[in-house]
Every structure is written in structure tokens, then in C-alpha cells.
Amino acid sequence: MSRLNTTDRPYDIVLFGATGFVGTLTAEYLAAHAPGELRWAVAGRDEAKLRALTGRLPRGAEIGVLTADVSDPASLRRLAGHARVVASTVGPYVRYGEELVAACADLGTDYLDLTGEPEFVDLMYVRHDARARETGARLVHACGFDSVPHDLGAYFTVQQLPEGVPLTVDGYVTADAAFSGGTLSSALNQLARGRQMLAAARDRGRHEPRLMGRRASAPTGAPRFAKEVGAWALPLPTIDAQIVRRSAKALDRYGPDFRYRHYAAVRRLPVALGGVAAVGAVAAAAQIPPARRWLSGRLQPGEGPSAEKRAKSWFKVRFVGEGGGRRVFTEVAGGDPGYGETAKMFAEAALSLAFDDLPPTAGQVTTAAAMGNALTERLREAGITFRVAAAF
Numbered sequence: 001m002s003r004l005n006t007t008d009r010p011y012d013i014v015l016f017g018a019t020g021f022v023g024t025l026t027a028e029y030l031a032a033h034a035p036g037e038l039r040w041a042v043a044g045r046d047e048a049k050l051r052a053l054t055g056r057l058p059r060g061a062e063i064g065v066l067t068a069d070v071s072d073p074a075s076l077r078r079l080a081g082h083a084r085v086v087a088s089t090v091g092p093y094v095r096y097g098e099e100l101v102a103a104c105a106d107l108g109t110d111y112l113d114l115t116g117e118p119e120f121v122d123l124m125y126v127r128h129d130a131r132a133r134e135t136g137a138r139l140v141h142a143c144g145f146d147s148v149p150h151d152l153g154a155y156f157t158v159q160q161l162p163e164g165v166p167l168t169v170d171g172y173v174t175a176d177a178a179f180s181g182g183t184l185s186s187a188l189n190q191l192a193r194g195r196q197m198l199a200a201a202r203d204r205g206r207h208e209p210r211l212m213g214r215r216a217s218a219p220t221g222a223p224r225f226a227k228e229v230g231a232w233a234l235p236l237p238t239i240d241a242q243i244v245r246r247s248a249k250a251l252d253r254y255g256p257d258f259r260y261r262h263y264a265a266v267r268r269l270p271v272a273l274g275g276v277a278a279v280g281a282v283a284a285a286a287q288i289p290p291a292r293r294w295l296s297g298r299l300q301p302g303e304g305p306s307a308e309k310r311a312k313s314w315f316k317v318r319f320v321g322e323g324g325g326r327r328v329f330t331e332v333a334g335g336d337p338g339y340g341e342t343a344k345m346f347a348e349a350a351l352s353l354a355f356d357d358l359p360p361t362a363g364q365v366t367t368a369a370a371m372g373n374a375l376t377e378r379l380r381e382a383g384i385t386f387r388v389a390a391a392f
Contacts, residue, residue: 006084006108011041011064012354014079016100017089018042019049022114022144025343026089031057033382034351043079045069070096077103085110087143087350094120094193101128101139108135110353114346116146116239119193122200125364126207133363140370142243143349144342148367149317149384150240150262151247152376153332155368156386158254162324166257169322170221171244172229172265173236175315175337214256216248221261228320228329233263247368250361255323265318310336318389328391334384341384348378 015030017023019042027042034040041064042050050067054060066082068075070090080086080103090096093115104111105128115121121141132139142148154169161167218241226233241262248254313336321328334341349367352358356374367375380386 009082009084011039011083013038013040013085013087013350014043014064014066014083015040015087015089015350016043016068016079019044019046019053020089022339022343022346023089024053025339026087026347027053027057029343029347030350031059031063033347035355038351038354040064041066041082043068070099073099073103076100077107080104080107080109080111083109085112085350085353087111087346088113089346091115091117092120093117094123098124098127102131105129105132105135105137105139108137110138110140112140112143112346112349112353114144114146114342115141116144118239118242119197119200121239121242121364122197122204125204126200129363136362138353138361138370139364140349140353140367141364142239143346143367145315145337145345146238147240147243148345148349148375148379149315149332149334149337151243151366151368152372152379153317153319153330153386154244154260155247155251155253155372156332156376157319157321157328157330158258160328160330160388160391161321161326163253163255165255165324167255167321167323168259169244170226170228170233170261170263170320171240172226172231172233172263172318172320173315174231174265174317176313211249214249214252214258216245216254216258218242218245218260218262221263226263226265229265229318231265231267233265236262236264238262243366244368247366250366250369310340313337313340315341326391329389331387331389332385344382344384345379348382349375352378 015023015027018027030040042053043066044050045067047065047067050065054063054065057063066079068079076099080100086100086104086109088097088100093113094117097113097120101111101124124139128139150171154171157169158167220235221233223234241260244260248258315337316331316333319330349371352371352375358371358374361370376386
């Protein structure tokens, strides 16, 4: 690793896609909570909208404005060259994200995004991890509800268990929240690309170095009633378990043999069965282009839940960890997971990359490997709960 010198760049953080739904929430969070010494800018393709946004923000005159378009690689390279850290909200990432990742990897610029798309993450590893390691760029995907609470929550749980022994952690997710047009579009796009997603995972497997002397796995658990949390546990086919497994591969603290399973926790069996049926129906519809277009049209990109709905939304992830004769119950909890708390997680992750004293990492890395305890403490101070509920 040979980190390029980026200290002379004009901005510590550039937020790309700042006028979108989550981008605006992130910009508002940074304007309200960032330290006074932060040099930052908003970026996107519409300068008028960007200037209207900064005009509404506290100290907006001090916020830079950069124009860049995903269809213009040269503009993305200019953007990456102006920043120490680039935070992108522009998805679906498999369609719009690669050129910016490539520019950041080549220029030694730290990059983070909100993707929950396994195909995109695997493609970016194969195509850009090696160059990022050469330049020292940290490429950190899934820096929102996918997958910060799960990744840092599993890491927090592991730290409550003995070192040097086999460990198991199960995560159980409950939430009450709505989603935006951008999230719906990304989810439908991902469901329609099962074959491409599998091919990207296999290609990554051919390029990834094998873990020597240790094991880290994230098998898909079977549906069951989980007495430890008093709910039906349904396997969640999200990117979160993959991210946790990659953190476990990167960090020795997870022990010689680590296993993680990821579930949705549902109290009532009829609700659980209905949820499985609904997900199956949406997944089937996503394979048919007219049905996919109809579903996508229910919410347009840039649209999302109201402030009133977000204020009532919440999430809770409970973890059960075991190893070395010890059992621990932990919890990560917060407010609106998809938007309010995602904007908070995303902004604090960008600030952590920009300002915190972090482990020396480069290439494609997870939040736990790149930021770990530093980001956990930031999120605690920002109001997200990380706690030990019980230990035996």
C-alpha cells in the first residue's frame, strides 16, 4: 500500500448525488453536525439544484458546488481529484456507479456509497481493488442501513466474547419503515439480475485470496422459531451477511472459526408467512420487464417517505453471540433506518474516513475493517444505540 498524498485537495468530502432524497438528508446532516473545519462540497449534474440546496443549508455559502455526470467519466475524474473522500448516493450502482469507483481507485481518493447490490460490490472488487491498494484508496461500500448496523453490530458482539476461540453470531432484524423511489428501483434491478449476480460472485471467488489458517462463513439459516429472541427467524437474502463475513476474514479478532447468520425477526407466524409470499411475488414480477416497470413507477427516484413517517420509523438489530463458554446478547437500535439514520451513518462514515485515526487499510474494505470502533463511537454519540443486553 502506498497512499497518495491528497492533503492538498480543496475538499475533505464531496457528496455526489446531493439533491436526491438521501443525498439531501445527508447534506442537511453534514451542515448541522460537521466540525467547523470541514471543507466540503455537494456535487451532481444540475448546478441550479445544487445551489438551491446550499442556499437552504446553514453556512451554505461555505459549501462548494461541483458539477459531474455519470455519463461523463472525465467529470467524475475531476470530482475525485478535488476530494480526499467522495460519498456517492447515485444508484442503482451497478448501472451508474463504476466510473466514479474507478476514478477514486486510480487517484487514491477514499470512496463510500450506500449500495446493497452484491453484484456491484463483487464487480468493483475484481476490477478496482488492486489499483486501490496501489494508490491507498479505501473503497467502502454499503455505508447505510445496508450494512453498518449489522457489520458494526457483529463486530461489537465479537468484542464481548473471548479471543482465539471459534465464535458464532446470529443477527435478528426488526424495523418499521417505508422506502423511497431510489431504493425500490435498486431492489427491483437487483432482483432482475440473479444470473449476473451469481456470475459476479463466482468471478470474485476466483480472484479473492484464500483465508489461510482461519475460517469465516455466512451460511443461509433455515426458517425457525428463535427462542432466544422470541420470534420467527426468516433468512434475509441481503448483502449484510456477506459484508459481515468479509469483516471476519479481514480481522483476526473474529477468531479461528467464525460463523454469522442473518435473519428477519417476526413475532407472528401469519405475518411471517405473508412476508415470504410478498417477497416471492415481487421477485417473480421483477423478472418480467412490463411488471418491473409498473412496480418501479409506483415511486419515482427522488421520492420518499414524509418527515412525519420518518419520525415514527425505527429499527432494532439483536445479536446472539457464543464462544469460549460465553454467551452474549447485544443490540443496535435507532430511528428511521432507510433515510434519517442512513444519512447519519453515511455522513459519519465519511467524516471518519476524513478525520479519524484509523487502521492502515486500502482497497475494497468493510466499515468494520476500515473504521471499526471509531465509527461505532461516532454513531453512539449521534444517538444510535450499541449495548450489551445480557451476558452469561
